[in-house]
Amino acid sequence: MNITFNDLRDIKHKLPTGSVSRIAKTLNISEQTVRNYFGATKFDQGETIGVHIEPGPGGGVVHLDDTRILEAAKQIIAEQQ
Numbered sequence: 001m002n003i004t005f006n007d008l009r010d011i012k013h014k015l016p017t018g019s020v021s022r023i024a025k026t027l028n029i030s031e032q033t034v035r036n037y038f039g040a041t042k043f044d045q046g047e048t049i050g051v052h053i054e055p056g057p058g059g060g061v062v063h064l065d066d067t068r069i070l071e072a073a074k075q076i077i078a079e080q081q
Contacts, residue, residue, distance in 0.1 A: 002063050002064075003062050003070075005039065005058065006058045006059040009038065009039055015077065016080055020035060023073060027069065037069045
């Protein structure tokens, strides 16, 4: 799946407080891995999960090999509406 970096960050910013922890617990991954998925770069404390960023408009194009974190984030946002 492809998404712009700006759109990915917009989704991250729409998440309510505690969502990173909730996603991490649900998927049994570290909180830093979730943060790295949304653009953080502390790879010494967390992993990357199939995220590839290419320069371009909208902050660049992000190719997501694994969309589980994105799907969990969208679910949390939908619950808030």
